[in-house]
Amino acid sequence: MRYSLRQLEVFLAIANYENLTRAANDLAMSQSAASSSLKDFESQFDIQLFDRVGKRLKLNEQGRQIRPRAEALLAQARDFEQALTRHADAGPLNIGATLSIGNYLAVGLMAEYMKQHPEAAVQLEVANTARIAEQVLNYQLDTGLIEGELNHPELDVMSWRDDTLAIFCHPEHPLAVQQQRGDNIRDQDLLAASWILREPGSGTRQAFDRTMHGLLPELNISLELQHTEAIKRAVEAQLGVGCLSLITLQDAFKRGSLVQIDVPARDFSRTLYLIVHKQKYRSAGLNAWLQLCRDYP
Template structure:
């Protein structure tokens, strides 16, 4: 074999960091050793994988082409190492989840996964759909759990479970009293100030789709990145919000917030799992997918 796993590690570390020094530090190598490994790797195959821009090494077209295969080989090698060293079916797993899923569903999944695989550590990155998809595409996450609809040629997008958004307000809000007298109409939805998630989030994507036709007429007063901040702002009577029902159930039961029923609008949506198509499906990734598929409601 004309290449080594160490050369692959150096190539991938530089691809992730864009810098030889940071890649060497990440791998606990000297800068000269990392530089030599990359040079030998490229020389053996008479290929250049990076464009040199000052101190930055940026993947060129050839580098981008071979990177998914290198990532798959390294994942397979790491899986093999785990099986030999730890005698475990599953190794370390890096999971990404959007905010609603991460704060209300993923922690329970992690607990069950770690109970089934006590020697397999799990990390969880919580961010919006756009950020999670970017990290899965960059092989920084093994798998993502997202709320937004996504179409990308390099990603497997796997339908997971159904969800629904809910419009809500403070119990004293005029719309809460109005819906006791009659069903709310589209005209009613145009009257309040709205407090919503930011663009790039799956929740905002679903809201915009559900409000098609009247969206430009809505008074969007605030756009916030965190679910709890939106709930607190609505409790403070700053406006009406819209979030995943799973994030609001406790507040509805306590009476802190009131659900507004919107018969003219469809807020149902699908949640998804995403994996890079070139990502090696290790025992850990497959075990996580199988666990998620048992939790579809």
């Protein structure tokens, strides 16, 4: 065999970091050793895998073509090593989740996975849909749990579970008072409100924008925040009206610090998704995680 697994590790680390020094540090080797490994790998097959852009090493077309195969080979090698050394059916996993899922669903999933596979380490990255998708595409995450809709040729996007958005406000907000009187909330009432929303690029914002079709240009969006808890606190402080996943609001509704506003004319249902790179090697651990997600109540 004319290449080694170490050469694949070096190639993939440089592809990930786009920097030789950071890749070498990640692999606990010297910069010169990493550079020699890449040089030997390229010279053995008379190819160039990177273009130099300043101090960065950017994958060229040849590098992009072989990267998925290198990722799969290395993942299979690690899976094989796991079976030999630990006699376990599941190895470590890097999971990504959007904020609502990460804070309210993923932790329970992780606890159940680690209960079933006590020797398997699981790491969780929480970010918005765009960021999670980028990391799955870049092989930095094994899989993602997302709220936003995606259509990417390199991603396997699987429907996971149903979810519902909810409009909410302080109990003394005019919308809450109007609802208590028994009056329906209409589009003109929504246009009169000040809105506190998730940032563009988040799955919650994407679903909200779709639900509010026809009203978006006229909506008064006073704040855009990256965290659900910050939005809830701002609405509790009577700074405006919010819209988040129902799973993030149930405790506040029970306490009475926030009130759900019903808007029968608009559909707030949506789907949550599992995403995996189409060329990602599905190890025993990854398959076990995906099955757990499908079975989770």
